[in-house]
Amino acid sequence: MSTDQQAPEDLVGEVRRVAPRWLLACCGLLAALAGVALSQATTWALRADLSPVEAVAARVRDLTPGPVVETALGVLGTAGKPVLLGGTVLVVLALCAYAASLLRRLPLAADLLFLALGAVGFLAVVTDPSPAAGSVLAVLVGLVTWVVVLRVLTGPVLDDPPADGSGRRRFLVRLGVVVGGVAALTLAGRVAGGARRGVESARRLLRLPVSGGDAPGGADLGIEGLGPWRTPNSDFYLIHTALAAPAIRPVEWQLRIHGRVQRELTLSYADLLDRKLTEAWVTLTCVSNEVGGDLVGNAWWSGVPVRELLAEAGVDPEADAVLQTSADGWTCGTPLTALTDGRDALLAVAMNGRPLPVDHGFPVRMVVPGLYGYVSATKWLVDLEVSRFEDFSAYWTERGWGERGPVKTQSRIDVPRSGANLAAGPVTVAGVAWAQGTGVRGVEVQVDGGPWRPAVLGVVPSVDTWVQWSLRVDLEPGEHRVVCRATDATDYTQTPTRTDVIPDGATGWHEVSFNVD
Numbered sequence: 001m002s003t004d005q006q007a008p009e010d011l012v013g014e015v016r017r018v019a020p021r022w023l024l025a026c027c028g029l030l031a032a033l034a035g036v037a038l039s040q041a042t043t044w045a046l047r048a049d050l051s052p053v054e055a056v057a058a059r060v061r062d063l064t065p066g067p068v069v070e071t072a073l074g075v076l077g078t079a080g081k082p083v084l085l086g087g088t089v090l091v092v093l094a095l096c097a098y099a100a101s102l103l104r105r106l107p108l109a110a111d112l113l114f115l116a117l118g119a120v121g122f123l124a125v126v127t128d129p130s131p132a133a134g135s136v137l138a139v140l141v142g143l144v145t146w147v148v149v150l151r152v153l154t155g156p157v158l159d160d161p162p163a164d165g166s167g168r169r170r171f172l173v174r175l176g177v178v179v180g181g182v183a184a185l186t187l188a189g190r191v192a193g194g195a196r197r198g199v200e201s202a203r204r205l206l207r208l209p210v211s212g213g214d215a216p217g218g219a220d221l222g223i224e225g226l227g228p229w230r231t232p233n234s235d236f237y238l239i240h241t242a243l244a245a246p247a248i249r250p251v252e253w254q255l256r257i258h259g260r261v262q263r264e265l266t267l268s269y270a271d272l273l274d275r276k277l278t279e280a281w282v283t284l285t286c287v288s289n290e291v292g293g294d295l296v297g298n299a300w301w302s303g304v305p306v307r308e309l310l311a312e313a314g315v316d317p318e319a320d321a322v323l324q325t326s327a328d329g330w331t332c333g334t335p336l337t338a339l340t341d342g343r344d345a346l347l348a349v350a351m352n353g354r355p356l357p358v359d360h361g362f363p364v365r366m367v368v369p370g371l372y373g374y375v376s377a378t379k380w381l382v383d384l385e386v387s388r389f390e391d392f393s394a395y396w397t398e399r400g401w402g403e404r405g406p407v408k409t410q411s412r413i414d415v416p417r418s419g420a421n422l423a424a425g426p427v428t429v430a431g432v433a434w435a436q437g438t439g440v441r442g443v444e445v446q447v448d449g450g451p452w453r454p455a456v457l458g459v460v461p462s463v464d465t466w467v468q469w470s471l472r473v474d475l476e477p478g479e480h481r482v483v484c485r486a487t488d489a490t491d492y493t494q495t496p497t498r499t500d501v502i503p504d505g506a507t508g509w510h511e512v513s514f515n516v517d
């Protein structure tokens with residue numbers, strides 16, 4: 001009997017079968033594959049534009065000397081991209097396999113390599129011109145998968161194997177679970193991403209009976225540095241708790257209206273479009289908007305007045321609230337009166353004449369003038385339950401935010417920018433002010449602590465939109481400080497007292513400081 005055919009023996013003389021390095025390398029390879037697959041699946045599912053592997057490959061390409069890239073492209077042609085991506089993956093797999101093969105002598109080698117590769121992926125993703133949160137999350141998912149899968153696979157291999165061969169069974173079971181689990185999750189990510197693409201194309205094909213909305217003449221003061229009165233969909237602020245926007249096809253969308261009603265209603269997208277649509281300019285504001293912040297936007301919305309649907313359902317006179325639920329499970333509670341008092345509270349299907357963008361709630365969202373978004377503007381809306389405030393709690397109110405959320409009268413200076421250096425001569429100070437549901441009566445500007453001077457206001461179609469304002473002032477060379485404040489139609493003038501955004505919206509005056517040469 002020759003010793004080299006036998007497993008080495010330790011001092012006590014028990015048989016110890018040492019896992020061969022190739023087996024450890026295979027575990028490393030599998031862990032690496034699993035990590036790459038799940039990071040890719042995360043990218044798909046969240047519909048981020050860039051997977052970590054793509055980001056790294058793009059960096060490799062950018063860092064490669066130009067002539068090399070050109071020669072490579074000349075040889076490879078359109079195969080250049082797959083070769084670059086495949087090459088990146090192969091290098092990662094090879095490194096991981098090698099590090100895992102050292103696991104016995106250098107137990108931390110693999111973890112350190114994973115961390116280093118994760119850092120490379122992270123850097124590649126965040127230095128992208130438009131880094132997406134989904135891509136960053138994908139790096140994290142990949143990293144965690146590497147570490148966990150390697151532990152899971154090598155556990156039974158590195159432990160002293162029981163003589164009865166159960167160690168081998170344990171390994172095979174774990175191998176099966178890892179391979180099956182990763183394959184299933186990757187497929188799920190692919191399907192989720194595909195669903196989103198399907199919804200995007202369904203949205204593009206929709207032709208809705210809506211108009212694009214004409215901004216009233218004189219609404220836009222046309223001042224450089226002051227954003228347009230109508231916020232384009234692509235520039236409209238985005239706030240939601242969902243990591244990825246729910247993908248809902250119009251044909252599968254349904255809205256249920258129930259709770260304290262005489263007749264429950266269930267509406268399809270077609271039912272909604274069969275009704276007469278109302279269209280209105282409404283400025284939406286986020287309660288988290290700081291003084292001077294930009295979580296506010298104005299759009300032309302088309303939809304069905306929710307009061308008509310509530311009237312059909314027959315609301316119980318005891319009810320004082322409507323609990324709204326979105327497809328992703330987010331909830332908010334809206335005062336019933338805001339939905340029934342005649343204001344343009346809409347189940348909106350279009351924004352600025354286009355079907356709602358997926359990120360803004362496609363196919364149907366709520367828009368309620370005069371209330372902050374967190375208590376009213378549910379995107380991907382699927383359920384309205386007529387209720388009482390005392391009978392439920394909603395997503396943000398559970399987290400310490402106010403129950404009702406009426407918009408506070410606010411104003412903002414957009415030009416000059418803080419810290420600007422202006423040429424001598426007359427200076428235009430301009431911005432926006434809003435008091436949805438009430439209307440802005442006037443905006444005043446104070447320069448360097450002097451008297452308040454009334455600004456010129458743009459024309460607005462209703463009390464539900466913001467208004468642009470401007471004032472020309474002559475300023476001496478030097479540092480200047482400008483403050484603005486709005487007065488609404490109830491004669492309330494903005495308080496100078498600064499309060500935080502939590503629990504129910506910031507107060508205080510916006511000011512900017514700048515220099516005149």
Ligand SMILES: Nc1nc2c(c(=O)[nH]1)N[C@H]1C(S)=C(S)[C@@H](COP(=O)(O)O)O[C@H]1N2
Nearest residue numbers: 237238239240241286326330373374377379
């Ligand atoms: N489903 C869902 N709807 C939501 C939210 C959310 O987190 N999930 N956020 C709300 C908040 S806080 C605001 S300010 C508005 C923002 O709408 P927008 O992203 O279209 O600008 O959406 C509201 N609707």
Ligand SMILES: [Mo]
Nearest residue numbers: 286287373374
């Ligand atoms: Mo918000």
